[in-house]
Amino acid sequence: MFYLKKANTFQGVSFQELAQQFGTPLYLYDEQMIRAQCQTFLSNFVHPFVRSEVIYASKAFLTKAMATLIHQEGLSLDVVSGGELFTAVQGKFPVNRLYFHGNNKSRKELLEAIEAHVGTIIIDSEAEFLLLQSILPNNTNQRVMLRINPGIEAHTHEYIQTTKNDSKFGESIFADSTMSLISRISKDSRFDFVGLHSHIGSQIFEESSFYEHSRAVLRYVKAITVQTKVVVKEINLGGGFGVEYTSADQGIDLIEVLPKMLDTIYQAAMDLEIAIPKVLIEPGRAIVAQAGSTLYEVGSTKQTVEGKNYLMVDGSMADHIRTALYQAIYDAVLISDREISSSSVYTVAGKACESGDVLIRSIQLPQAQAGDYLLVKTTGAYHYSMASNYNRLTKPAVVFVNNGVCRVVVKKETYADLIRLDVDMEE
Numbered sequence: 001m002f003y004l005k006k007a008n009t010f011q012g013v014s015f016q017e018l019a020q021q022f023g024t025p026l027y028l029y030d031e032q033m034i035r036a037q038c039q040t041f042l043s044n045f046v047h048p049f050v051r052s053e054v055i056y057a058s059k060a061f062l063t064k065a066m067a068t069l070i071h072q073e074g075l076s077l078d079v080v081s082g083g084e085l086f087t088a089v090q091g092k093f094p095v096n097r098l099y100f101h102g103n104n105k106s107r108k109e110l111l112e113a114i115e116a117h118v119g120t121i122i123i124d125s126e127a128e129f130l131l132l133q134s135i136l137p138n139n140t141n142q143r144v145m146l147r148i149n150p151g152i153e154a155h156t157h158e159y160i161q162t163t164k165n166d167s168k169f170g171e172s173i174f175a176d177s178t179m180s181l182i183s184r185i186s187k188d189s190r191f192d193f194v195g196l197h198s199h200i201g202s203q204i205f206e207e208s209s210f211y212e213h214s215r216a217v218l219r220y221v222k223a224i225t226v227q228t229k230v231v232v233k234e235i236n237l238g239g240g241f242g243v244e245y246t247s248a249d250q251g252i253d254l255i256e257v258l259p260k261m262l263d264t265i266y267q268a269a270m271d272l273e274i275a276i277p278k279v280l281i282e283p284g285r286a287i288v289a290q291a292g293s294t295l296y297e298v299g300s301t302k303q304t305v306e307g308k309n310y311l312m313v314d315g316s317m318a319d320h321i322r323t324a325l326y327q328a329i330y331d332a333v334l335i336s337d338r339e340i341s342s343s344s345v346y347t348v349a350g351k352a353c354e355s356g357d358v359l360i361r362s363i364q365l366p367q368a369q370a371g372d373y374l375l376v377k378t379t380g381a382y383h384y385s386m387a388s389n390y391n392r393l394t395k396p397a398v399v400f401v402n403n404g405v406c407r408v409v410v411k412k413e414t415y416a417d418l419i420r421l422d423v424d425m426e427e
């Protein structure tokens with residue numbers, strides 16, 4: 001438990017200055033840290049005999065500037081909706097390095113992807129294959145992968161576990177129809193079937209899950225090779241690399257795990273006597289979570305008759321939904337210019353009209369007062385991208401800070417933005 005004097009800084013800029021200049025709540029990103037994480041992935045996901053590619057899963061955090069940054073760092077980009085695709089294109093991301101995911105892409109979204117010349121479309125189901133067949137022009141040769149469900153249960157929150165057998169994502173490797181779907185895709189000349197995609201979940205801490213997953217996908221590649229003679233050139237193993245939100249978490253050691261994943265593939269390919277596919281991964285959270293923090297101003301504190309201490313901040317579940325959604329746990333630091341000698345255990349609550357509007361269920365902090373600031377850490381992933389306007393609260397600005405230099409990448413919303421699309425009732 002500790003607090004920072006207001007004079008303390010976020011990458012060289014004082015919190016007071018940040019709050020005054022950009023308002024609170026405020027999403028702050030350490031730009032150098034995002035870039036360094038990109039390079040950690042690129043430089044460690046390598047193997048002498050296995051080709052590899054790193055794709056950033058933009059659902060974790062996407063803006064036009066972020067798309068540009070990811071391009072500058074040399075990663076590919078995964079999008080899951082027409083909106084993410086549009087943002088990536090507007091951020092001048094090269095379309096041939098885009099991967100278009102999603103379990104229920106609409107006809108309109110698929111047409112947009114085809115028109116934009118998206119590099120790879122990940123087909124999620126037979127229904128989507130039929131839809132694509134009906135809209136792909138005759139002279140195309142669209143690069144596609146098929147999302148499979150290998151039925152592996154990653155040890156993580158059930159809402160972010162994606163390959164249980166009854167998951168809505170992908171086609172099961174235990175269904176015979178999946179094998180025939182692969183044959184059908186590869187026989188249609190408008191499709192360039194390059195391989196399989198599979199993602200077992202998010203915020204995974206057990207490294208064995210990644211190796212088990214790699215081997216399961218390769219066993220299925222072997223089955224495809226034997227049963228259909230279709231060549232699987234590439235496999236995309238998704239994201240899910242767990243990160244530390246508090247000191248109780250032990251994040252995935254990327255430097256150890258990334259090359260080991262590729263070696264697992266290499267060994268499995270040797271054992272199964274199949275050609276070594278190119279291996280792709282799609283981290284989202286592990287690239288941006290720790291680079292981001294949210295700055296709030298403390299509005300008030302309140303003790304209930306039962307003795308619960310609330311610390312109320314000027315944000316809410318509208319800018320921080322993961323606690324309500326996944327019971328996620330966060331660390332925070334109080335920023336004050338007072339000398340504080342006592343502490344309290346607080347529930348950090350927001351200003352939304354919901355009892356569930358809690359950002360941190362329990363945290364020991366120095367005794368707070370109105371006017372102090374609270375910096376909630378590790379909010380870089382799935383915060384801005386999951387933000388809403390509940391209670392007509394305006395979304396915070398997003399600022400990249402790099403060695404003392406601030407770059408606004410998303411402006412703070414105004415009340416006018418809130419009614420921009422409203423249509424007046426005729427009098």
Ligand SMILES: Cc1ncc(COP(=O)(O)O)c(C=O)c1O
Nearest residue numbers: 057199202239240282283284285
């Ligand atoms: C298909 C796919 N790829 C990648 C990711 C990124 O996962 P993470 O942010 O845990 O790395 C997700 C997250 O849900 C996903 O669904």
